Every structure is written in structure tokens, then in C-alpha cells.
């Protein structure tokens with residue numbers, strides 16, 4: 001999830017509405033499913049739950065290629081691998097050019113060099129990782145005092161202490177929210193300090209900025225992610241501390257001045273050429289109308305990006321495999337997109353939107369899975385209230401696998417489909433169990449073992465049934481007013 005998406009997710013969370021699902025008293029009479037369509041959806045669901053294809057592609061992506069940060073050779077290899085897999089299914093494949101960010105991490109070290117009660121000769125090494133967009137410190141590192149603040153108001157109140165020092169934003173990820181279906185809210189609340197904290201500190205003259213890692217597990221893992229600078233603002237060194245190390249500094253700083261040596265050698269290089277992978281499964285009646293199914297092919301560099309977003313992009317690719325296996329073509333074209341550069345720039349979705357915005361009416365719906373590897377509980381939909389009854393047959397088809405919840409949301413359901421949604425295209429994502437998504441999100445532990453193959457299948461089934469149904473509707477769903 002990128003910063004802009006997270007900001008919109010907050011808006012969405014504020015207006016999220018749980019709606020009655022099948023069998024309860026919906027405001028509108030449920031649409032009776034066309035028997036042939038209902039039978040096909042059942043076959044699609046069962047084929048998805050019985051297929052290992054997405055898991056095998058995910059294993060190849062993570063074990064053979066690994067981390068896929070934009071501009072890296074691994075990202076280019078992932079694009080080639082997925083394009084080849086889609087060609088092998090018989091889909092119509094194109095690589096859509098996109099210019100993308102090229103940031104490289106370099107070295108990263110930090111230690112506490114002075115604090116109240118420090119025994120002579122003692123320093124303490126810290127676990128931290130640079131944020132995407134960070135600049136480098138001087139070659140020999142930066143020595144400065146650490147100013148601990150808990151929020152932006154406290155930063156402003158202590159602004160006279162900031163110049164030349166290192167600001168630490170100490171804001172907690174509220175796991176209790178995540179435990180109760182509000183992981184996006186927890187991410188946004190703590191994440192705002194990662195997204196715009198360094199920029200705000202830089203504007204006050206800070207020499208560097210640190211954030212408490214945005215995540216829910218306590219394994220002393222730093223969580224990376226992009227930070228955003230204002231136009232023409234010079235970046236400063238910026239990093240995320242493991243939560244335990246942020247706690248340590250906060251305890252010591254309550255007793256007196258704390259000083260740190262920080263060394264980062266991160267750099268932003270010139271943008272490079274990359275591509276979205278687009279694979280069309282042609283429609284039988286209206287091939288020039290598209291239902292998009294998608295996930296992002298890039299990942300952070302600390303791990304293999306199995307849950308962010310290997311699982312999402314391979315679940316979306318698996319929709320095409322299921323349709324191929326069953327030899328099913330809906331009325332409209334079902335278009336897989338493996339997005340490039342979701343994590344730190346958005347070059348992929350900008351290129352796609354630029355290519356379709358003059359004929360946006362051809363984009364019937366857009367689906368993205370980018371909320372981790374949890375089990376699918378149903379469908380999140382940014383649609384008009386009047387469209388909800390039309391969607392009921394999808395939930396009926398997914399009932400046997402327990403994915404029968406429908407949650408209507410206002411706002412973006414994925415960073416990459418956000419521009420399409422902003423132009424009125426109905427947006428969807430699988431409604432996932434996100435309790436543990438932020439345990440490993442953007443850390444060195446985002447690896448294949450965190451993915452349950454059954455959960456992945458539930459995501460394929462959800463997206464495949466939904467995409468087929470939307471592509472088969474006699475009339476498209478109503479367009480959505482821009483949020």
C-alpha cells in the first residue's frame with residue numbers, strides 16, 4: 001500500500017458500510033441469478049479451489065527471482081516471467097511501457113553514542129532500515145541528538161529543538177484495531193508519520209528523521225516503505241527503527257539527552273524503463289470492453305514480497321488460468337494487469353490510466369488484490385448503492401467457500417486502480433482477513449512461508465467468480481461519482 005492509497009483508505013474506512021449479505025433483509029430485492037451464469041460461477045469457483053497454478057507461479061516468483069524493487073534486474077525478470085506464463089495460457093499479452101523510480105538502499109547502520117547513565121566505552125547498535133526516497137548521510141555518518149515526538153503537534157511545539165538534529169516519530173501501530181478488521185485504519189494512523197513525517201521534519205531543519213516501524217509484530221524487525229517529499233524539497237536521510245529500538249530510545253530520552261550516529265547511503269538514481277504486463281482473455285461479444293483483474297509485480301527489496309504483493313498478482317493471474325482450463329469466455333474481455341512500481345512511484349498505473357482515459361467507458365470494472373495473503377471473506381466494492389443487489393449472485397456463488405460478505409466502501413480499493421476509480425470505474429478487491437498482514441509487511445520476513453496455499457486459492461476463486469460475473473452482465477454496473 002502506498003502513502004496516497006493509505007490516505008484514501010482512511011477516507012474509505014471512515015465511510016465503510018457493512019451491508020446485509022445473502023439471506024438477510026437487503027434494501028433492494030436480490031437479483032435472481034441467471035441459472036447458466038450461476039452454474040458457470042460454481043465451476044469457476046471449484047476450478048480455482050482445485051488449482052495449484054497460482055501457488056506454483058508464486059513459488060517461482062519468490063524463490064527464483066526474489067525481491068523486485070523498481071529498477072532492479074529482479075523486477076525486469078518478474079515482468080518477463082509473468083508475461084511468459086500468460087502467453088503459455090494463450091492470453092493476448094502486451095508489455096505496456098512505463099517510466100519508474102530507481103531508488104537504491106545502500107548501507108544502513110545506527111548506534112546510540114550517548115545517553116543518560118551510559119557506561120564509559122559503551123554504545124548500542126540499533127535495528128533500522130532506510131525508507132524509500134531517503135537520501136544518504138555524509139560518508140562518515142551523521143552524529144546528532146535525537147528528538148522524540150509522539151505526533152505532529154509535539155513536533156511543532158518543539159520546533160526550536162529540531163534544527164540539525166534527528167527527529168524520531170514514536171507513534172504505535174494499534175494491533176487491536178487490526179485484530180478487529182481495522183488494519184487499514186491502524187496502518188494509516190501510524191503510517192502518516194512514515195508517509196509525511198520526514199518531509200515535515202525536514203521543513204523544520206531536521207538533519208534526519210526516524211519513524212517507529214509501522215507494523216504489529218514484535219520481532220525487532222524494521223519495516224521499510226516509501227516516504228513522500230514535497231515538490232522541490234531536498235530529501236533528508238530517513239529510516240524506520242524496529243519498534244523495540246524506538247521504545248529503547250523513548251525510555252532513555254525521558255531521562256535526558258540521547259545522541260546517535262546514523263549512516264545511510266541510499267540514493268535516488270534517474271528513472272528507468274519498465275512495463276506493466278497486460279494479458280487479455282478476449283470477450284465473446286464485446287471484446288473492446290474490459291474487466292481488469294490485477295496485483296503489483298514490484299516489491300520492496302528486503303524480502304521476496306510474497307505477501308506484498310506476490311500473492312495478489314499471482315491470484316489475479318490465476319483467474320486467466322481458471323478461465324483457460326474451463327474454456328470459458330465471458331461477453332467482455334477479462335484483462336489481467338501485473339502493475340509495475342506500485343511501491344515507490346506509481347509509474348505503472350499512471351501509464352495505464354494515460355492509455356485508457358480518452359475512452360474510459362471501455363473500462364467496465366477494476367479489481368485489485370493488494371492486502372496480503374489472508375483468506376478471502378468476500379468482496380469489497382466501491383459501487384453505487386443501487387449496484388449492490390446486482391452483486392448478490394457473486395456472493396451466493398462464493399458462499400460454499402465462506403467468502404460471502406459484501407462490504408461497500410467509498411474510495412480507492414487499491415493504489416493501482418485508484419485512477420480508474422477516480423474516473424468513475426466501479427472498483428473491487430477481495431475482502432481479506434488482514435489481522436496479520438502488517439506483522440511482516442515491508443520487512444525481511446515477507447517470504448513464501450507466510451502464505452497459506454488455501455488462502456491464495458480463496459483469493460483466486462473470489463476474483464475469478466467476480467470478474468466473470470461482471471464481464472458477463474447484460475449491462476455494466478453504474479459508474480461511480482468521484483469520491
Ligand SMILES: [Zn+2]
Pocket residue numbers: 001296308309342370
Ligand atoms: Zn502492495
